[in-house]
Amino acid sequence: MQLTFNDSSSLIDFVFLSFRPANSTSIHMTSFKSSNLMQFFDDPKNFGASEVKSGRSWTVDELRIKSNIDLQKLWFVLLKERNMLLTMEYNCREACYLFPSPERIDKIQDSMTRLEQVIHERNDAYWQLEIGEEAPKPRAEKTFDPTDPLAAIREPIEAVTQVKDRATLKFQYLIKEKERKLKLKQKRLHEREAAMLLKYFPNMDKEALQAKYPDVNVEKLKFVQRTRGSHEFNTA
Amino acid sequence: MRLTVMLSKIAKFSTDYSNLPESYIKRAMRQVYWEAPRDLPQYLPVTLEKKKFRYTMNRPWTEEFRRQNLSRRKKVFVEPLKEWTFFRGDRVEVLVGKDKGKIGLVSQIIEERNWVVVEGLNVHYRWIGKTDDYPGTVIQSEAPLLVTNEVALVDPSDDKGTKVEWRFTEQGEKVRVSKRTGHIIPVPISASETIDFKAKAGYPEQEKDTRAADMSEHTYIPQSKTFEMDLMEHYRLE
Numbered sequence: 001m002q003l004t005f006n007d008s009s010s011l012i013d014f015v016f017l018s019f020r021p022a023n024s025t026s027i028h029m030t031s032f033k034s035s036n037l038m039q040f041f042d043d044p045k046n047f048g049a050s051e052v053k054s055g056r057s058w059t060v061d062e063l064r065i066k067s068n069i070d071l072q073k074l075w076f077v078l079l080k081e082r083n084m085l086l087t088m089e090y091n092c093r094e095a096c097y098l099f100p101s102p103e104r105i106d107k108i109q110d111s112m113t114r115l116e117q118v119i120h121e122r123n124d125a126y127w128q129l130e131i132g133e134e135a136p137k138p139r140a141e142k143t144f145d146p147t148d149p150l151a152a153i154r155e156p157i158e159a160v161t162q163v164k165d166r167a168t169l170k171f172q173y174l175i176k177e178k179e180r181k182l183k184l185k186q187k188r189l190h191e192r193e194a195a196m197l198l199k200y201f202p203n204m205d206k207e208a209l210q211a212k213y214p215d216v217n218v219e220k221l222k223f224v225q226r227t228r229g230s231h232e233f234n235t236a
Numbered sequence: 237m238r239l240t241v242m243l244s245k246i247a248k249f250s251t252d253y254s255n256l257p258e259s260y261i262k263r264a265m266r267q268v269y270w271e272a273p274r275d276l277p278q279y280l281p282v283t284l285e286k287k288k289f290r291y292t293m294n295r296p297w298t299e300e301f302r303r304q305n306l307s308r309r310k311k312v313f314v315e316p317l318k319e320w321t322f323f324r325g326d327r328v329e330v331l332v333g334k335d336k337g338k339i340g341l342v343s344q345i346i347e348e349r350n351w352v353v354v355e356g357l358n359v360h361y362r363w364i365g366k367t368d369d370y371p372g373t374v375i376q377s378e379a380p381l382l383v384t385n386e387v388a389l390v391d392p393s394d395d396k397g398t399k400v401e402w403r404f405t406e407q408g409e410k411v412r413v414s415k416r417t418g419h420i421i422p423v424p425i426s427a428s429e430t431i432d433f434k435a436k437a438g439y440p441e442q443e444k445d446t447r448a449a450d451m452s453e454h455t456y457i458p459q460s461k462t463f464e465m466d467l468m469e470h471y472r473l474e
Contacts, residue, residue, distance in 0.1 A: 053442050055439075070455050102264075103257055205317070
């Protein structure tokens with residue numbers, strides 16, 4: 001959500017204070033807002049509300065025009081808001097209250113992801129120019145694709161092209177066989193779906209059908225028994 | 237070659253009208269049957285969840301949709317269309333049913349089922365709030381109409397339904413043209429309406445929203461520095 005920079009000055013104090021050495025005893029609490037811990041909770045007037053209106057998330061283009069300092073401030077504003085929303089979500093669940101407008105968390109998450117993307121773009125530009133490599137990503141993307149469980153190890157396997165020993169060759173053969181079978185299964189499923197659509201909607205746009213199922217030959221489906229439905233033109 | 241699972245997709249207009257982020261809609265729709273514990277390495281990180289949804293009159297992120305999708309029902313075949321031609325606020329003529337020939341305004345579109353709900357037409361009556369003593373109140377509810385053969389856009393020149401095609405004007409703008417007369421049918425203003433606002437200019441800014449002036453302020457000066465280097469120099473931490 002588009003959040004204000006109104007508390008940026010207090011944020012600067014917060015950030016700067018955190019860099020003081022640990023043995024210092026002069027950390028002043030007066031510069032913080034009163035009821036520091038209450039920042040973890042929403043505005044009291046939203047307690048028990050059924051809806052809390054909020055604006056949309058930041059887009060990548062809007063973030064690209066901001067300076068690095070502004071992006072840093074925005075990150076902490078978003079982070080505080082996210083902590084507040086997660087606290088409210090947890091407490092509402094514990095107390096069996098409705099948590100109003102849970103989409104706010106997703107809006108914040110989208111904004112933060114895009115912010116990281118913009119920072120990575122800027123770092124990447126410097127790295128490509130000065131060093132000649134791509135900038136390292138701070139957080140490794142761990143995504144598991146259930147339809148392709150061996151994705152993580154496929155790259156190292158494919159890199160080993162010089163090795164021709166029996167075990168590697170057999171493994172490569174078996175992986176390809178598995179993929180071929182999955183592909184055929186998907187194709188048969190699509191053919192069946194396309195045939196059923198032709199059965200129920202004989203006057204439909206064939207190009208639209210072809211666009212929806214690119215791996216199916218729609219022209220040949222006309223001759224398949226399944227596409228014959230009982231319509232006025234083909235029943236007595 | 238990577239294969240993708242055929243997941244049910246939410247249409248664009250549903251997400252646009254709702255003003256909700258896509259990740260929230262996915263999260264709200266999720267029905268997980270079983271999920272492997274991620275901290276135990278002996279289990280592959282699988283999630284058994286519902287993948288095929290039956291789209292109804294209720295929007296996919298609502299509780300009513302969830303209740304309607306708890307049990308498995310027969311598959312619905314939806315005709316694939318190349319382009320969508322109906323918008324909220326369009327004047328359409330109903331071609332079937334007891335309101336055949338009447339013209340109304342589109343109040344809701346459900347693109348996943350090729351449906352359009354016309355205000356006040358194709359209605360049926362039902363009773364709600366019925367208890368043992370009280371008969372309940374009768375309310376009017378509109379039934380959806382199929383976009384392909386039950387509804388037609390009205391040509392502004394002669395107020396009759398026509399078949400419509402998307403064509404380009406001389407300026408390069410994509411418009412809807414009536415096949416019978418060749419008149420352009422403009423897209424209504426309420427097409428860009430959402431739950432939060434009727435027009436973008438009329439959106440009331442909330443307390444935590446960034447003001448439009450602050451948002452469009454250009455503060456970035458490109459320099460040959462990384463993000464971290466720029467911050468360190470700013471805070472004088474070298």
